[in-house]
Amino acid sequence: MKVLIVEDDSETAAYIARGLHEHGHVTDHMRDGKDGLIAAMDATYDVLVVDRMLPGLDGLGLVRALRGAGVRSPVLFLTALRGVGDRIDGLEAGGDDYLIKPFAFAELLARLNALARRPPLSAAPTIFRIADLQVDVLKRAVTRNGERVEMQPREFGLLEFLIRNADRVVTRTMLLEGVWDFHFDPKTNIVETHISRLRAKLSRNGLLPELIHTVRGHGYILRLPDA
């Protein structure tokens, strides 16, 4: 994927660019908000990484101008410090996701992958299938191996988030934000516990092959069982 990085701190920008290159992605880097806006107007980027505080034109202004010009490229905001209400300001300006420095590169990569491949809403399917697992998000019905699996609403939310991002790594914080709307870091293992319960349900306590895989140090991925 082609990523535009608009970030005035060259060390952070180099850190992001190096990581993305290692994963086979292409990056461009702009230091200044105005230059960033001009580059982003090209609309050839799959995703934009924009720092909130930039010289020339700040991140919010950049994304507002971009959205005003009709460019719909997904934007991930970076910020050094999250103030009360900052995340909401970012999303209201037209940003799609928000990440606070310092961040782990795996977290950034997972989020960029999720943003870049987000399908347009109109074409979004309502029934997802992976191997013998089928999830109908309209009827909120889950079947595994042709048999219905009963789900609590929150369990279904977790499964829906995983299957909408199937074959992509989702991090612990992405799940916390997407499923529970928790925008802080709990000091307990709530994600791990919920995942292990969901696993037990989906695999009938280990009778069926595992679909939810742990990516060590990164997060989880829902994909075909290991051969």
Added chain:
Amino acid sequence: MPSFPMPRGPIPRVLRTTSFRLAAIYVVIFVLSAMVLGAAVFWAARSALKQQMGARIETEMAFLREEFRVGGVDRLIAVVQSRGKGASALDYLIQDSRGVHLAGELPRVAALEPGWTMIDVPEASEDGGRPEQVQALTADLGGGLLLAVGDDFGRTSEVEEAIATAFLWTVGLAVLLGIGGGVLLSRAFLRRVDAIANTAEAIIGGDLTRRVPLRGSGDDLDRLAGTLNRMLDRIDVLMESLRQVSSDIAHDLRTPLSRLCQRLEDARMHATSMSDYRDAVDGAIAESEQLLDTFAALLRIAQVEGAAPSKTFAEIDLSALAETVADAYGPDAEEAGRALIAKVAPGIVIRGDRELLTQAIANLVENTLRHTPPGTRIELLLSDDPAAGACLCIQDDGPGVDPDDLPRLTQRFYRGEHSRTTPGNGLGLSLVAAVADLHRATLLIENRHPGLKVSLRFAQAREALT
């Protein structure tokens, strides 16, 4: 107390005050309107006097004509000469066709014509006043014989003068009273402004505890002083929070930082293999992540303490929020051998910040999970009392808290003696307290023997419309 030199211009300070300026403007307006009123009275009195004078002369003239018609010139002269010479008496002139003065005290007039004329009386009156003018009505009695009857014009002038004098006195007094009152008012005003200025100077000088004295009268200056004091209190809280954060960082982050440093130095001296180095780096990363975490928590608390409530507040379903938190932590509590039971009244809506409230409730649940033994029953209760507002309460039947620790639980980095060994940074309850403050909620922590009860009471809650 040190005194601060004020710049001294050519005009005294009292005269430069707002209240004095207002008083001066009022005096000018008063004088102008009094002058307009005075002029109107003056003209009205003058024309009334003239009319009266004219009517009196005309009556006398008609009487004298009648005398002349009955008794001729001789009788007329006799009547005129018999008229008294009092102060209010009329003046007369009888003159024949050749201009010879026959009778009357008025002087001969060369070209006397019938009708109204002004006759000058050249010689001064006895008291040495200015020459008088007499307004006279002249009539031709036939055969060139002219009779003039006049009245002292000076008398109307005297009345006019009296009016003008009274008027000048009134205006003069009003101006004096206005200026005097203005000065007095300004003095009083200045004293109170000086009190505010002195307080501000004292605060600039470093005494942050000073407040503007209140008189308790509830007038506009008093209300301003009250607002200023509240502003100063707020600034004080913010400054205190800032000071607290910096001293917390200095004192409580030094330990983990030096631990990190020691660990790295130890690795440099003793590590012999790749895996030793990797372990050291992993340990250092974990340690610095925890440090960053603590930093973030500290800054978050400071931000919440300094936040303006209106910016991020929205109507939020507190019931749904409490359910979500209970739901998220339920399995975790179960794995840890504790029961988390939620009893949430539905549809309780308050104005607040969703993120912060979620985190506050989660912190309370995490605290309970962390500081109670397995087998503890934890209850998350949300109820709405129409009188007292919504109350969110987390209670357990664990060991509770040492009563001495209770008041210090919300202090940053404070950790009870027996919880020194459990994970945590001692910031969880500080954040809850800050969030409660932001929502004007009361945070109450009490032992319930057995166990601990933490409640957040929202005064502003009300039932949702749905």
